[in-house]
Amino acid sequence: MRVAFDPGPRDGVPRIWRLDEDGAPAAAPETLADLAAVAALEKHEAPRWVFARARSYRRLLASGIDVGRAHDAELVEGLLVAAAGHFGQPHGLAAAGARLQGRTPDPDPPAVDDGPPALFDTAAPADELADLVAVHAAQQRALATAGPGMRLLAAAESAGMLVAEEMTAAGLPWRADVHDRLLVELLGPRPVLGGRPPKLAALAEAVDGAFGRPVNPDSPAEVLRAFARAGHELATTRSWELKQVDHPAVAPLLAYKELARLHSAHGWAWLRSWVRDGRFRPEYVVGGVVSGRWASRGGGALQIPKAMRAAVRADPGWRLVVADAAQLEPRMLAALSGDHALAPGDEDLYTALAAREFGGDRGKAKLALISAMYGQTTGGAAVLLATLRRRFPAAMAFVEDAARAGEQGRLVRSHLGRTCPSARPGDEQPAAARARGRFTRNFVVQATAAEWALVLLAELRGQLRAAGSPARLVFFQHDEVLLHAPAEVADATAAAVHAAAAAAGRRLFGDIPVRFPMQARVVEGYDER
DNA sequence: CGAACAGGCGCC
DNA sequence: AAAGGGCGCCTGTTCG
Numbered sequence: 001m002r003v004a005f006d007p008g009p010r011d012g013v014p015r016i017w018r019l020d021e022d023g024a025p026a027a028a029p030e031t032l033a034d035l036a037a038v039a040a041l042e043k044h045e046a047p048r049w050v051f052a053r054a055r056s057y058r059r060l061l062a063s064g065i066d067v068g069r070a071h072d073a074e075l076v077e078g079l080l081v082a083a084a085g086h087f088g089q090p091h092g093l094a095a096a097g098a099r100l101q102g103r104t105p106d107p108d109p110p111a112v113d114d115g116p117p118a119l120f121d122t123a124a125p126a127d128e129l130a131d132l133v134a135v136h137a138a139q140q141r142a143l144a145t146a147g148p149g150m151r152l153l154a155a156a157e158s159a160g161m162l163v164a165e166e167m168t169a170a171g172l173p174w175r176a177d178v179h180d181r182l183l184v185e186l187l188g189p190r191p192v193l194g195g196r197p198p199k200l201a202a203l204a205e206a207v208d209g210a211f212g213r214p215v216n217p218d219s220p221a222e223v224l225r226a227f228a229r230a231g232h233e234l235a236t237t238r239s240w241e242l243k244q245v246d247h248p249a250v251a252p253l254l255a256y257k258e259l260a261r262l263h264s265a266h267g268w269a270w271l272r273s274w275v276r277d278g279r280f281r282p283e284y285v286v287g288g289v290v291s292g293r294w295a296s297r298g299g300g301a302l303q304i305p306k307a308m309r310a311a312v313r314a315d316p317g318w319r320l321v322v323a324d325a326a327q328l329e330p331r332m333l334a335a336l337s338g339d340h341a342l343a344p345g346d347e348d349l350y351t352a353l354a355a356r357e358f359g360g361d362r363g364k365a366k367l368a369l370i371s372a373m374y375g376q377t378t379g380g381a382a383v384l385l386a387t388l389r390r391r392f393p394a395a396m397a398f399v400e401d402a403a404r405a406g407e408q409g410r411l412v413r414s415h416l417g418r419t420c421p422s423a424r425p426g427d428e429q430p431a432a433a434r435a436r437g438r439f440t441r442n443f444v445v446q447a448t449a450a451e452w453a454l455v456l457l458a459e460l461r462g463q464l465r466a467a468g469s470p471a472r473l474v475f476f477q478h479d480e481v482l483l484h485a486p487a488e489v490a491d492a493t494a495a496a497v498h499a500a501a502a503a504a505g506r507r508l509f510g511d512i513p514v515r516f517p518m519q520a521r522v523v524e525g526y527d528e529r
Numbered sequence: 530c531g532a533a534c535a536g537g538c539g540c541c
Numbered sequence: 542a543a544a545g546g547g548c549g550c551c552t553g554t555t556c557g
Contacts, residue, residue: 218552220536238537240543261538264551289547293541300549303540328541329546376545442546446541478541478547 001026002071003041004050004136006129007059014038015129019050022144023137029129035063042067050136052093052128054161054286061169068465072158073132075287076139079154079418083146085411087290087421097131100138146417152507153416153451157287159458163473164284164294166461170472171279172312173320173484179271179311186307187259190268197263203256210249217256265300266308274299278315284476291443292418292450293478302477312475312482312526319490321471323497323520324480325453330369332449335505335514336415337398341391346517357387372399373445375438399441406440407433414447415508448508452516453479455507460500469493482526494520 002019014037017029032038038060041047048069051057057070077091089095095105143151183190188198196204208214215226220237227234232245239257242250274280280299288295296302304312314320325331327349334343343349354365368384370376372395377385389396405412409423420443427436457476464471471485471493485493501518521529 216553219554220552221554236536238543244543257538261551265539265549291547293547295548297549300539300551303538303549305539324541371545374545378544380542381544438545439547446547480541 001045001047002050002136003045003047004129004132005038005056005060006052006127006132007035007056008127015127016041017129017133018047019133019136021140023133023140025133035060035065038067039065050132051161052132054165057162057165058169061165066166067162068462069155070158070162071136071139071154072161072286073135073139075157075161076143076154077135078287079150079157080139080142080146082419082421083150083413083417085419085422087419093128093131093135096135096138100134149416152455153414153418156416156451156454156458157292159461160286160294160454163457163461163476164286167473167476168281168283170474170484171281172474172482173278173314173318174275174280175278175311175313176271176275178313179275179308180268182308182310183262183267183271187263187267200256200259200263203252203259206252207249207256210247210252215249217253218260223253262305262307265303266305270299280312289450290421291447292414292454293446294476301475306527310525310527314484314524317487319485319487319522319524320526321483321485321490321493321497321520321522322480322526323483323494323501323518325456325501325516325518328449328452328479328516329373329445331514331516332415332445332452333369333373333395333398335509335512336444336448337392337395339392339395339398340513342395343514346515357391358384372396373442375399375403375441399445402444403437403441406443407437409433409436412440412444414444414451416448416451418447418451420447449479452504452508456500456504456518457481459503459507460496463496463500464493467492467496469496471496490522494522 002021002023004017004019006015008014014032014035015029016032018026020026042065046068048071049067050071050073053074054072057067060067073096074092077096081087081089081091090105090108092108095108098105143154187200191197204217207217211226211230216222223237224234226249227245227247230247232247234241234245239254242254274282280301282299282301283297284301285295285297312320330349331343334340344352350362350365350369353369354360354362358364358368364384367381368388371381371385372388402412409427411419411422413419420440423436426432457473460481461473469485469489469492471483471489473481474484475482481497483493483497497518497520501516505514505516
């Protein structure tokens with residue numbers, strides 16, 4: 001059974017509508033006394049809940065209610081709109097309803113972005129339950145004809161929404177005291193009145209000294225002028241370019257840039273803004289990246305520097321289970337292309353490939369595969385690619401077909417059917433066409449990896465719920481998951497991750513020899529190997 | 530004055 | 542040695 005759910009406005013009442021699998025109403029709409037009634041329904045009937053958007057589930061979580069299965073109409077609409085070749089068209093509930101009635105949809109309302117999500121809530125229109133039911137029914141019709149891949153993708157995307165909201169609610173354990181200690185070690189004591197911390201100030205002074213005049217190291221233009229005066233004409237101030245310059249300012253400047261980045265992006269201001277009560281609670285945007293990867297809002301959640309990861313520590317008596325998929329994208333390529341010899345087992349793929357084809361040079365093997373998937377042609381990649389083309393013709397043909405499709409302005413799709421954005425006016429120009437070819441080449445692999453990860457999350461969440469496990473998913477980053485678990489169930493949680501990874505591979509590709517191993521480690525701190 | 534853009538770099 | 546896919550977010554700079 002399915003149940004459409006409308007939380008109603010803040011001070012209003014929640015409403016539900018029982019539906020058949022195809023989305024047709026199975027009864028009259030009902031008004032609930034309170035949100036607790038949702039919990040009772042979940043306990044006794046465990047329906048698939050049809051939500052208009054993530055915020056509907058956020059309202060439930062705020063009341064301590066979680067559910068097992070969902071259909072997120074906004075996310076599914078985005079998948080269907082893209083599949084129809086209209087990527088980027090409005091896909092919120094209002095837009096979907098308008099499209100259903102043959103009207104031109106208005107742009108989606110802007111995402112609310114004014115602080116941590118738990119602290120605000122934008123009231124939905126008074127009664128959108130009827131719209132939700134109509135849109136959902138239309139989506140079920142579309143999914144019925146779209147095929148099993150799209151149906152799995154719609155379910156996984158919706159499960160991703162559940163995971164994302166629950167992760168935000170749970171928060172990533174974050175020790176402010178450890179973070180502060182790391183900052184003091186790297187930057188010196190926190191400056192009381194703002195300004196540069198001692199070590200940054202010292203490095204800036206060293207840069208001034210090396211140039212013989214004040215130079216703002218934060219201003220690329222000033223730095224370029226200073227080097228030019230010293231006889232070094234640079235195109236940029238990127239660190240790799242600076243490293244090739246023989247000048248006494250280079251060393252302090254590079255050190256400054258590294259520490260300044262930490263200070264500005266993950267310094268004391270970040271800590272104050274984003275960590276409350278021992279938790280970092282970013283908001284995850286499911287499907288926020290064209291490839292289906294998640295984006296995040298607030299705190300740069302998907303760019304936590306390695307240098308700060310020691311601040312992520314389990315609560316006393318708890319552990320972190322840190323699991324990341326090994327060489328996920330080349331394994332996806334092996335599965336997608338049917339070139340299974342590319343990924344023969346569980347062992348490190350690059351090392352194995354290097355032993356067979358690249359004289360044991362793992363770096364070469366990695367560069368070759370990265371180049372194949374990203375479309376790199378320069379910097380010595382060409383000779384490596386020739387080796388790949390000879391040994392793995394099907395895999396290379398797969399990415400090259402995808403690149404050609406992009407160059408010709410055609411759409412490409414992931415394994416389950418996520419569709420890339422359409423070509424834009426101007427993309428037929430040679431340089432733009434090549435760029436689009438690189439994009440579509442990468443899209444097929446990255447988007448399929450993203451949906452594998454999505455199915456993994458859904459499987460893992462399902463396993464943990466079925467087992468009544470107290471372990472919680474607390475972080476997800478493309479091919480890596482973190483769980484927070486009581487020490488006594490940490491090993492079982494790691495085992496659940498392995499099982500979920502295997503299940504995700506089967507859900508996508510059936511019984512093939514390619515493996516998608518996840519290395520799971522049980523640690524107290526995220527920095528521990 | 531704020532908005533928009535560019536340069537740069539963190540992560541995958 | 543230094544280029545190719547996807548992001549978010551900081552600072553500096555320019556523009557209106």
